Amino acid sequence: MRMRPVPFLFSVLTLSFGGISVANDPLDEMYGQAVHSYFRGNSLHAEELLNEVISAGSQDPRAYYFRGLCQSHGGYVGGTADFERAAQLEIEGKKVVNVGKALERIQGAARVEIEKTRVRARLASRARVLEMQRSSYDEMQRSGGAAQGGIVVPPRLDPAPAPNALAPNDPFNQGMTKGDPKVNPNESVTPVPAADAFDPMPAEGVTPAEPMPANDDPFADK
Numbered sequence: 001m002r003m004r005p006v007p008f009l010f011s012v013l014t015l016s017f018g019g020i021s022v023a024n025d026p027l028d029e030m031y032g033q034a035v036h037s038y039f040r041g042n043s044l045h046a047e048e049l050l051n052e053v054i055s056a057g058s059q060d061p062r063a064y065y066f067r068g069l070c071q072s073h074g075g076y077v078g079g080t081a082d083f084e085r086a087a088q089l090e091i092e093g094k095k096v097v098n099v100g101k102a103l104e105r106i107q108g109a110a111r112v113e114i115e116k117t118r119v120r121a122r123l124a125s126r127a128r129v130l131e132m133q134r135s136s137y138d139e140m141q142r143s144g145g146a147a148q149g150g151i152v153v154p155p156r157l158d159p160a161p162a163p164n165a166l167a168p169n170d171p172f173n174q175g176m177t178k179g180d181p182k183v184n185p186n187e188s189v190t191p192v193p194a195a196d197a198f199d200p201m202p203a204e205g206v207t208p209a210e211p212m213p214a215n216d217d218p219f220a221d222k
Contacts, residue, residue: 065114
């Protein structure tokens with residue numbers, strides 16, 4: 001008996017258990033059936049299926065887009081509320097799907113209206129983000145901090161006093177500076193004039209300089 005290759009057997013087992021381990025979401029399957037009905041021209045049946053999908057709590061924006069499309073007939077664009085809800089779900093990203101791929105077959109006035117709704121939703125979302133950032137920045141300013149590139153910088157503190165400066169509550173600080181002599185304001189001090197070497201009559205209280213000895217004078221006659 002000839003044995004089959006092991007890779008082929010492994011592939012068969014993988015396909016057999018694949019359907020058991022990875023089950024499709026029943027809401028996704030129902031959404032797929034609705035899309036097929038829509039493109040076959042049966043918008044009424046597609047809308048009924050999408051109503052069930054949305055009522056079951058689906059967060060898929062495509063379900064809302066196609067339900068809005070089901071309400072558009074003969075150039076009349078309906079389902080504006082569904083388009084807006086779909087655009088909001090697309091921004092929130094609770095269920096990440098390829099909306100552009102799903103809508104690539106949709107053309108005409110309905111597609112134009114959908115794209116306008118998506119743009120408005122993105123702009124509104126960006127405005128909300130900017131407002132939140134502005135409010136956060138104002139709150140940090142009120143609390144004494146500053147925002148620089150997303151980093152909160154603490155408030156600037158006053159420089160520390162010099163090492164030799166006395167604190168106001170220092171018991172040795174009596175209104176004077178370290179190293180300065182204490183002056184009595186009631187005591188008058190008379191300045192003493194300096195001696196003038198060329199004045200033959202020195203000022204009173206000043207002792208005249210003694211003459212240099214002759215033997216120490218280098219210009220004296222020997």
